[in-house]
Amino acid sequence: YTGKTGSELLTEKIKKYKVHEFQHVPVVVKEDVSVYDAISTMFLEDVGTIFVVDEHSCITGVLSRKDLLRASIGQQDLSAIPVHIIMTRMPNITVCRKGDLLIDVANQLINKQIDGIPVVKDTENGMEVVGRITKTTITKVFVELVMDDQV
């Protein structure tokens, strides 16, 4: 008997969760894709955040739902505006890596007030996008923790 309380055991368990165990497939577009096509991609792929990448699949920007809404309320022709004009761009992008602790990434989602963070792999060409962690990822983990305890 370790003498640990239930909450101490739960904390220990959560602090072992790494990004690579929970990451999902990222949805990406190239920089020259139009805002119109990015909006279509967001609906078709059913995601709230799209990552913008260069020819090496390395991250250059992020598109959120509100970024696309903001671009849509003017009179512009959305099929004529490339996403690199409106995206949040590097180096202002919060990223994580597969070995990072999930709890640290969850904290970043809160502190930076964002919905998703790309999982990147460092390459000679830049940070290649290999996955994503979103608020949905964290919500699923939260529910699974309770479900696992009940069996």
Ligand code: ADP
């Ligand atoms: P929404 O804008 O739809 O509420 P977010 O809260 O995720 O969605 O995005 C808020 C702003 O932060 C947007 O301008 C978006 O481009 C930017 N953003 C989203 N994810 C990241 C990230 N991982 N790193 C830096 N900026 C981000």
